[in-house]
Amino acid sequence: MLLGRMTKTALLGGVASALIGGAATAENTVEWGAARDIVSMDPYSYGDSYTINVLNHIYEGLVRYNEDLELESALATSWEVTSPTVWRFKLREGVTFHNGNPFNADDVIASLDRVTAETSPLKGNLPAYKSATKVDDYTVDIEMNGTYPLLLNDLTNILIFDKEWLIEHNTEKPTDVGGGVEGYATFNANGTGPFVLESRTPEAQTIMSANENWWDEPEHNVDRIEFRPITSSATRVAAMLSGEINFIESAPVQDLNRLEAAQNVEVLERTDLRTVMLGLNRRETLVDGDENPMNNLKVRQAMQMAIDQDLIQEKVMRGKSRSAGALVAPSIPGYTEDLDALVDVDVDRAKELLAEAGYPDGFDFLFVCTNESYVNEEQLCQAIASMWSRIGLEPKLDIGPTAKQTPKRANAGADVYTIGWATLPMLDAYSILVQMLHTKEDNAGVFNWGGWSYPELDKLTQAAAGEMDREKRLGLETEALKIAKDEIIMIPLHQQPMAWAVSDEFEQFPQFPDGKPRLWHVEMK
């Protein structure tokens, strides 16, 4: 009787799983359970590197990163700097878009025009761009506003459209949300990339199949990608365990042991490029109107000395993070080991420093954190707050969703705040120097939320912006980062962990340091 019932259950289960898995046949399918949906099929629609990364399977740029994050040729085969401000690109011949149209210089120009149009949210991705001209069908000149060494890095994120397709569908300009009109490219895609868009149902699935006519020799043997967003992390892990999906690119830290324990599931871990750090208010007064003690270097030293990074690494991050002394991760150009030296924890010395600075009893200040921007951020902030209270400081914690906290952080509503910086999409220390550490003026220092100003650092940053010699430029950047470290402009904490889970159907699944899945390197069994 019991046996009979069990067989029946097993049979039912078998039937059900056959029904669920009906779509997966002999084809090699990556069933990608993503933490969130992409916002659009149009790579120029929203300043969102995640969307651009997923769309990179369909669209390609002139250059791309290889597995070691070195630049390599993609739609452009070679490039040279012909005058200080002009770059000449030779384009790859014989490439076709998914609709069969040939790729040539007109497409590059149309794409650059589109991405730098007045209403384009991605305009900032090509900060120094001036104009582009066609030399012949397979040669393009790109002119910059001044000498600018990082054009290639920027171009990895400028995905190329087909001009004829843009014109045919009347979408040569990016969608203007303020104007309230939809664009054709929001729902459709036509690139040159390794995968072709088959269908898309927002919030449910985006299906891509391998491009038979891809110009590159495919390393992968994937026939099909089924991209399915599953926002609830518990559901995502459950779906991975039940085998409905075979790849998740954001496995929650607290579930890693569970996933590791499961048969057929492998967890791939490494640390992210994103460095999480604390920013400090450097205006005359604190948010509550008191005089700001944090303008005193001794106070900043005391605050840094009180934070036990090892303890955070071990307890809050469960041993998965990498404690940081520098503001950029080791693989970012501009990093040196000297910059990365950690500060020793010394509670007594910190108290002394506070006393020397004239605050023997500490002071209170507003500590603004979000609850979902970074891994285990709430616990992280609570831990830091209690470490600070050990030396007599009185941080008042204010934790909330990012959308709510960002205006406070950006508009002088925070004394201490968390911020993470990965230098994406540029992948160079210049990104953090110009965007965060530089004095807030003109277009620089957008993320200088504390209001500091170090003219010497600004000078070095500007010099780096115009230095075409790589070694010299990195030297200048390192020097600027050294100022930031000595003056404790920011307090670096760690590079957070990044964990993927894949099923045992995969032979090879490279995990890139920038955390972006590039499935054209994936091999299945």
Next chain:
Amino acid sequence: MLAFIIKRLFNAVLVMLSVTFLAFLIFRFVGDPVDQMLNEQATQEQRDTLRDSLGLSDPFLVQFSKFALNAAQGDFGISFRNQQDVLTMIGERFPATFELVIVATLISLFVGLPLGVITAIKRRSWYAETMQFTSIIGISLPSFVVGIGLILVFSVWLGWFPAFGRGETVDLGWWSTGLLTPSGRMAIVLPALSLSLFQITLVMRLVRAEMLEVLRSDFIKFARARGVPSRIIHFSHALRNCLMPVVTMTAMQIGSLIAFALVTETVFQWPGMGLLFIQAVTFVDVPIMAAYLCIVAFIFVFLNAVVDMTYAVIDPRLRGSER
């Protein structure tokens, strides 16, 4: 009667206007969409330009009246994040939510009604007591816990049902349905069950209370005295007298289910309106949030108005005010 209807409609418009107004008041505190629309490298100038072009720097009342005027003409603008027409986006997701709610309602009736009758007629038995007790758990468990529990048991351990999504869908005109494909039917089971759990206990408790009331009434005593079999008394005479409030409540609850399906939808990645709303909140996608709240308010107002009008038709006393 006409005056009554006009009055109801006027009230409805007023309610919707106040809902939108309140919604707009809240939006000022959810944050700044521009920060997420542009990436890390955008300059301050680009940020300001975008904010202006979206009309976010306008004074509050200007923003609100612009929205209300456009909304009155059926134009809710386009989503900041997805850059699609908001009404189309909500329209595409409505069928998913509606099917989920209808299936959940049917489950709650098919399970809740018999359970209610049984707990009423056998109210001293151990199983009726147990059911009463269990129903408290059903009411008090938050639905995301129920959802995760169901996924754990039926997807991860047993592997019977998918943990997320809607399966394959078939388009019938503008309505996309998952009920016509095997994978769609498998996919709806867990979310519908999770959504209906609260509803089941509600129906069960309501039926039980009504049944106890009716069973004490004279016509039941008379029927017993005539020797009518108790099965017929319970399920035919008594139950039929309980159904009126159950039907009213179920109809009214459809509105709440549509509104509160968002938790279930998030847990099961059910591509409905609630999921859309939750994601709009994280991205401060104001047009979507505003339109969603308007539409949910409309559903509530509409259901209420229909119920009120039906009552007015049935009960002449409610029409008194026109004289």
